[in-house]
Amino acid sequence: MPVTFTFGEMLSARSVIGSTLAELGETHDNLWVLTPDIGATLVEFREKYPERFLDVGLAEQACVGIAAGLAYDGNIPVVSGMLPFLSMRALEQVRSDVCYPNLPVKIIGTHGGLVGNGGSTHYAVEDLALMCALTNMTVTSIGDPLMVGEVLRQSMTMRGPIYIRLAVGKQDVVLYEPGEHDVRIGKGIVARDGTDATIFTHGTVVAQALQAAEELAADGRSVRVVDVFTLKPIDEDLIAQCADETHGRFVVLEDHLAYGGLATRIADVVADRGIHLTAFERLGIPQVYAGFGDDEELRDKHGYGLGATIAATRRVIAQPSWPSSH
Template sequence: MLSADLTASCEADGFRDAYPERFFSMGMAEQNMMGFAAGLAREGLFPFIHTFAVFVTRRPFDQVAMSIAYPNLPVRLIGFLPGITTAGGVTHQAIDDVALMRILPNMSVLECGDATDVESVLDVAQAVNGPVYVRMLRGEVPRLFDAGEPMVLGRARVLGEGRDLTVLSSGICTEEAMRAIQALRGQGLSIAHLHVSTLKPFEDPAIEAAIAGARLGVVTMENHGIIGGLGSVVAELMAEKGLGGRLIRIGLRDTYAHGASRRYLMREYGLDAMALVRAAEDLTSTQFDLTEEALSRVRLETMSRIDKTEDL
């Protein structure tokens, strides 16, 4: 494990204490850390890099591209505090990391959305023969999915089926989507919902089928800019496969955020449950009698099977 002066902040101090001979603190020198990790990988080891997502992707991008992605080395890049999960402002908010990692050949991109994803993502990453970037959550994380159903590479979690709309969500936006979808189903909408944890490769036939089956349109929700992330991936798929229908992308709309609480930022920049309600109103040309207060009262249960969706 390699850390860049943010060991405790990335919850890596437990590993350091348990395995001090396998832990390296590289200081505030992320570019050097990438080269160091590449050297370890060339010697047959499996380095796991832990630091904030902005310092994994944006600052050392050339070193990641040339030292790790180009030679296709098994380095696992664990990026904490993606998007607006931090109140640290623009210097610490990774709103373009998925876009940056997606454009690198050989790089796989994963994102955690709940405690089950967090618990299982390292096994998924370690099974990939090449570099992997992981958007990792930290601190207290809700459990939305059954612990016995771990993340699977290249496969979305089908949380519900429907014919009117298809919602594709990732990361922290999945919890918001689940809240809104339960309320919208109560208004008579038939909604398919898939939680996307593999952003590259993006070849899940279930996603294509859900998009093709949406009568009124598709909505993507992501904790990232709408350019280059999940919204762009879905737009590319729809164009290449000739899948008609409208697409509404929920995410940061070509803007930087600022320092504030996660709840405030999600509401301020339209990444919350109410944003999905507004998108559904747009696609259906219907005004639903739903308020932020009503959505905040929706209680979610851990999901284990698709047939449990209606009983959230």
């Protein structure tokens, strides 16, 4: 997997999930783990708590429905699988069986974005739009592998459902030192501070945003990077604060459809709160079925790679400040 990002070591988010679930299984005797034929990394949980582990085979709809049935009875089910299928084939179960009665089902999975080279059947590119539309659903997208464990731990006390999106999760860049940031569901993380513009991002491309900021710093540009790992509920105050502190210059970068994901959610906040922006650019997947290639090649091809991120950030910084442009 080509990763040009140089700082931070590599870690598998899946192994973090596996060890966190095994840890939580000990403190929560009502924690269940379910999967539709995915999850070699769930072995530790399965071996420690076989009576609370269920592999239903290839049956995403039943998997989510069964999880809801368990949750009705006071259990905390974690459904682990591939997101293109959990978010679409089982969407109605997620909506009507889980979200409608507001049950504490956790859906965690991989293949969010153009990752894994499986082709468009195997890329979840609409999932955040779908999940953000669901009443009662909390929606997260996580790049830093250690953060996955923290979010899972925090989610144990949540009353309703949560969706946790990962990329491939086999080899992820450690973005943050443990304890470096106060990780709280619903709050964004200022991954790098800056004053000329803000790049809002989430998931696997946080690393790319940080690299863009690094390269722009060599040019004397001060770029803030905000990891909006919770898309819903979104950290509105942080968005307003970034508008104030970075001259209303926003870039949104995400490995998701450019319309319907984080950029759309930020645009909604901007419109609803009457926030004045100088410039707004969105970088994400266009309305195409993306084809094959590795992650970086696909991001470059579809206009949201590192070069495009740097170029877009330069453009927003070059915009005259509002309201002098009027």
